[in-house]
Amino acid sequence: MKKNDSLLIQTCCAPCLIYINKYFKTRDISYDSLYYNPNIHPYKEYVHRFTTLESFCKEENVKLHHLESFRQSDWEKQLDNCDFCYKLRIETTAKFAKENNYTHFTTTLLISPYQQHEKIIKIANEMADKYNVKFLYIDFRPFYREGQNMARDHGMYRQKYCGCINSYNSSKFKDKITFENK
Numbered sequence: 001m002k003k004n005d006s007l008l009i010q011t012c013c014a015p016c017l018i019y020i021n022k023y024f025k026t027r028d029i030s031y032d033s034l035y036y037n038p039n040i041h042p043y044k045e046y047v048h049r050f051t052t053l054e055s056f057c058k059e060e061n062v063k064l065h066h067l068e069s070f071r072q073s074d075w076e077k078q079l080d081n082c083d084f085c086y087k088l089r090i091e092t093t094a095k096f097a098k099e100n101n102y103t104h105f106t107t108t109l110l111i112s113p114y115q116q117h118e119k120i121i122k123i124a125n126e127m128a129d130k131y132n133v134k135f136l137y138i139d140f141r142p143f144y145r146e147g148q149n150m151a152r153d154h155g156m157y158r159q160k161y162c163g164c165i166n167s168y169n170s171s172k173f174k175d176k177i178t179f180e181n182k
């Protein structure tokens with residue numbers, strides 16, 4: 001990143017952002033965040049993830065864009081398809097970055113050891129070419145645990161499943177997940 005560059009981070013949730021925020025802030029790189037999470041199930045969870053991120057961004061003085069989209073019914077045929085999910089999120093981010101004059105984009109998906117890292121890189125590079133905006137690749141996976149500990153210490157809400165209805169249904173913590181008080 002050069003002095004006049006600008007960065008947009010597609011942000012699935014605040015716990016995945018917290019370490020990445022530290023990474024950029026300690027390097028004096030500012031960024032904006034984009035919340036675009038159209039398949040989070042149920043809607044209460046979608047809102048709770050957003051409000052958690054919103055509070056964190058306020059604390060950290062990070063500009064947060066919210067592309068409001070909750071289209072559960074459109075997703076019912078795609079629920080098992082992480083490729084589709086990655087592509088929709090990353091393509092939307094690259095397009096938004098281009099339309100809003102960011103020079104670079106990246107994604108918090110890169111911090112999760114549970115995501116398909118190589119696929120994310122491939123899709124992000126394709127979308128960077130398609131929309132003529134740069135993809136900033138950093139392998140954040142070694143810092144996943146540190147980030148989760150930071151989120152816990154911060155008292156931040158940490159969800160127990162990836163997000164879509166399929167990941168909710170297959171979560172080994174399903175019995176412990178509750179949407180009350182959200």
Ligand code: SF4
Pocket residue numbers: 039079080081082085086162163164165166167
């Ligand atoms: S498991 Fe996660 S990455 Fe895969 S489709 Fe569901 S929300 Fe998307």
